[in-house]
């Protein structure tokens with residue numbers, strides 16, 4: 578059975594290059610990876626513990642989707658040297674209740690298309706957070722694409738074949 582991978586983009590922008598990286602990954606996925614793009618993280622409410630008594634349907638859907646997958650593929654920009662708010666919020670929802678949370682034990686692959694840094698700070702911070710949560714983070718080969726929006730379209734196409742090579746190599750790493 579193929580390994581199931583849930584993919585999310587950390588950018589809500591319609592022409593997002595990170596959404597492009599998710600679509601590129603789906604196009605390049607080897608037969609032993611089944612990648613599903615969860616497109617609704619922008620619809621999640623801000624995390625609020627008061628909502629835990631009766632979580633909104635979208636929160637349950639997000640938690641169920643994460644629970645059901647073997648691995649999570651994150652393509653996200655860097656905002657002000659860290660992860661975007663929408664991505665951090667989505668992660669917060671799947672880290673409660675602590676110990677039985679949906680993200681528990683998942684392998685997580687992080688790639689970034691950002692501005693001048695290529696997302697290096699974001700990947701470092703997010704990897705640190707996920708390591709503290711006990712997740713295995715795959716960050717090799719390094720996929721930190723500086724000024725990626727100039728070369729990656731939201732439909733998953735790119736003018737730079739090296740980016741496709743990097744994504745294919747990262748997907749191969751996810752199958753191991």
Ligand SMILES: Cc1cc2nc3c(=O)[nH]c(=O)nc-3n(C[C@H](O)[C@H](O)[C@H](O)COP(=O)(O)O)c2cc1C
Nearest residue numbers: 588590593594595654655656657658691692693694
């Ligand atoms: C609020 C904000 C802060 C940003 N901060 C950084 C940053 O710290 N480092 C960086 O490399 N790019 C930064 N950028 C640029 C984005 O990472 C870049 O535009 C990226 O392409 C956006 O991703 P997207 O194409 O998926 O929407 C920032 C952009 C915004 C809107």
